[in-house]
Amino acid sequence: MEKQNYTRDNMADLLRAHDINPTHQRIEIAYALFARQEHLSADQIMTIVNDRHSETSKATVYNTLNLFKQHNLIREVIVDPSKVFYDPNTGPHHHFFNLETGELIDIDAGDVQIQGLPALPAGMVTEGVDVIVRIRPSNA
Amino acid sequence: MEKQNYTRDNMADLLRAHDINPTHQRIEIAYALFARQEHLSADQIMTIVNDRHSETSKATVYNTLNLFKQHNLIREVIVDPSKVFYDPNTGPHHHFFNLETGELIDIDAGDVQIQGLPALPAGMVTEGVDVIVRIRPSNA
DNA sequence: AAATGGATTAGACAAAGTCCAAATTCTAGG
DNA sequence: CCTAGAATTTGGACTTTGTCTAATCCATTT
Known part of the structure; x- marks a missing residue:
């Protein structure tokens, strides 16, 4: 499948x-995201890509991530108030968000059903639905 | 009711x-949020509160919003990559997010049912579930 | 090899948010 | 009413994320 x-x-x-x-x-940059299949911030990608010898500037990292997003190669995930994560999985899916660690875990959207959403405001169409389940350790 | x-x-x-x-x-600050019953950013609250004569510093706005959040008086809404919104509605509800304007519209959670979410990772509990319906004008 | 246009770069800049020591305000006791 | 101590607020420096721009680099075509 994958x-x-x-x-x-x-x-x-x-x-x-x-x-x-x-x-x-x-x-x-694509390799960093897809080989790992992880949710990474621009900053993390910077670090990975420039690990051994500096290769790629900050501007290019941001340019490239936005380019990938526009071409539907990756997706932005907005859950952390301080930074955007980039997700190589563009298929329909949702997320667990670990409030303690900031870690994101994919939830396949295939099994998830959402019912009872009200009608959209007039003249609007749905671009997508994100479900974020905020979780934390039970002994907190 | 309200x-x-x-x-x-x-x-x-x-x-x-x-x-x-x-x-x-x-x-x-509380008055700004509750009287309007709107989703406001820290910056917007700053402006409202200091409209006539400057009264409240940036540090206090941020301190206060975090204080309110800790005491469950308001809630953070993370949808816009560039800023956090604060929501005086702490009851269970979700959001339409207008991608064009950045506007947020409440969706009462009473009617919404989410089924088929997988089991949580071991030792984790749910803190909350956020549903964000990203919408845009149909003629875009 | 020169020209063309896309891609990359360094670094200045902007905006959101945090931090801290000093100043102010509040409160309770005398 | 006055004051010590605690709580709150303040200005401003600082950090981080992300954007912008003009100059440079590079690849391709001729």
């Missing part, structure tokens, strides 16, 4: 499939 | 009922 091996070559193909010119930096 | 008249005197009582010492500044 493509299991994420190589840098795969990333180039993936970018092209989304009409994105695969440059060095873009491949590295 | 207390319809929010006066500054009421605010003092409300604060006391939540074990908060009702000071001048705190009353004004």
Whole structure:
């Protein structure tokens, strides 16, 4: 179901499939997100990508993440008041948000049903529905 | 059902009922939120409270909002990546989020049912569930 | 190899929010 | 009424996240 091996070559193909010119930096950023399959902040991505020798500037990280988002390659997750997370999973899904650690855990949307939402205001359409289950350790 | 008249005197009582010492500044901030029954950012509250003659510093606005939150008088709403909104409605409810304008509209949680959520990770309890319906004008 | 246009860069900038020591205000006791 | 101590507020420096811009770099085409 999921493509299991994420190589840098795969990333180039993936970018092209989304009409994105695969440059060095873009491949590295995509690789950071997809190889890990984790929710990362721009800052974390910066650190990962520049781990050994500095390669990619802050501006490029932000530019690239926004570009990926526009081309539906990744998704923004807004749960932490201080920073945005980027999610390589663009399929419909929701999140557990660990209030203690800031960790995010995916919830497949396939099983989740939401009923009883009121009608939308006139002239509006739904862009998406996010469910965030805020959780914390029981011994807190 | 809802207390319809929010006066500054009421605010003092409300604060006391939540074990908060009702000071001048705190009353004004509570009044700004409750009289309007709107979702406001810290910045908007700053502006409202200091409209005529400057009364309240930035530090106090932030301190006070966090204090209110800790005492369950108001709630944070995290939907806009750039700022936190504060919501005087602490009852269970969800939100429409207008992506064009940034406007938030309450959805009463009474009618909404969510089914099929997976079991929580071991040792975790739910603190709350937020549903955000992102909407936009249909002619966009 | 020159031209063209897209991509990247450094660094200045902006906005949200935090922190802290000093100043102010409040309260209770005398 | 006066004052000591506690609680609250304040200004301003600071941090962090993210944006912007003009200059530079690079890849491709001819």
